[in-house]
Amino acid sequence: MTSNLIPDLFHILKSHFGDAVIQSHLSTDLLNIEIQPESVKEILLFLKKHPDYDVNFLTLLGAVHYPEQENRNFAIVYHLHSWSKNIRFRIKAFLPETNPTIDSVVTIYPCANWMERETYDFYGIHFNDHPNLKRILNEDDMDYFPMRKEYALEDQSREDKDDRYFGRTQHNR
Amino acid sequence: MGEINEKVINGEGYQLTTLDKAVGLARSNSLWPLPFATSCCGIEFMATMGSNYDLSRFGMERMSFSPRQADLLIVAGTISKKLGPILRQVYEQMAEPKWVLSVGACASSGGIFDTYSVLQGIDRVIPVDVYVPGCPPRPEQIIDGIMNIQKLVQNESIRRRHEPHYQELLKKYNISLNDIQPNS
Numbered sequence: 001m002t003s004n005l006i007p008d009l010f011h012i013l014k015s016h017f018g019d020a021v022i023q024s025h026l027s028t029d030l031l032n033i034e035i036q037p038e039s040v041k042e043i044l045l046f047l048k049k050h051p052d053y054d055v056n057f058l059t060l061l062g063a064v065h066y067p068e069q070e071n072r073n074f075a076i077v078y079h080l081h082s083w084s085k086n087i088r089f090r091i092k093a094f095l096p097e098t099n100p101t102i103d104s105v106v107t108i109y110p111c112a113n114w115m116e117r118e119t120y121d122f123y124g125i126h127f128n129d130h131p132n133l134k135r136i137l138n139e140d141d142m143d144y145f146p147m148r149k150e151y152a153l154e155d156q157s158r159e160d161k162d163d164r165y166f167g168r169t170q171h172n173r
Numbered sequence: 174m175g176e177i178n179e180k181v182i183n184g185e186g187y188q189l190t191t192l193d194k195a196v197g198l199a200r201s202n203s204l205w206p207l208p209f210a211t212s213c214c215g216i217e218f219m220a221t222m223g224s225n226y227d228l229s230r231f232g233m234e235r236m237s238f239s240p241r242q243a244d245l246l247i248v249a250g251t252i253s254k255k256l257g258p259i260l261r262q263v264y265e266q267m268a269e270p271k272w273v274l275s276v277g278a279c280a281s282s283g284g285i286f287d288t289y290s291v292l293q294g295i296d297r298v299i300p301v302d303v304y305v306p307g308c309p310p311r312p313e314q315i316i317d318g319i320m321n322i323q324k325l326v327q328n329e330s331i332r333r334r335h336e337p338h339y340q341e342l343l344k345k346y347n348i349s350l351n352d353i354q355p356n357s
Binding site: 137138139146151152153154155156157158 | 254255283287288289290291293
């Protein structure tokens, strides 16, 4: 019974939401389902209320930046877990860099509050209807989103570090 | 008579210099440290306080967790940029005379954390008296740093806060000089 839940999941979502559910694939035993960002709230609510799935837990919400993918620059990833059925899977929605906006799921999973704030803090994703969308980990007056790939990881204010000793430049090759 | 009096009051006379030494001796052997420990250097500092290395030998029996009562700020560990203003506030709340010991590579220079979120050395927010290198330093090294602080305390003027270079240093860090009145 439980074993069919994951193989059936894509078809159940597809028959219920149609074009809002795009595709699915397995990566390292974990099912990934790509959806349209506009439908994230209704799909997550559907999974939570569904008696066969009972997806009661949002393990993680985060983002990935793909600068080279046109109109699919940010992947918003939802790791979902059903404690009673013992199944886990991922929901992904892709956003364009020009308008990185998606609905907040705080009303469905209250724990998304801080995770969405973190995603905003590091990637600049705007979550519609979030109760308190401001920086959570970085200092409040930071003026950029540090996990976007166009920004350097290293602190830019140092003069005393020799790049040769940090494996960063051609000197070491 | 008037000439002699003037020398005693204004010059660094015999009485004043011996007082310097007596006060320096007292201060250096009764430092109350405020441990501002954030990571692994803090664990080494705990070992330094523990019975094997026994920091109490240096008159540091009492760790002060109130900056108002502390003389020595021991910063041990990585300080993120978000923590910088808090560290600065702790330093400002300490009463003069005060000293700062920077323990470990992270506090001294950012260490391996050459990244956007980490302060690249606490000397960007507060003046530091002694740096202890190491990642993390052994308790012996921390004790060496503390003994260097003690040497500083013994040898500098008891009126350090009135010295022009000290005031200039604080001004460079934009730290308020409100409580520093010359000739008070």
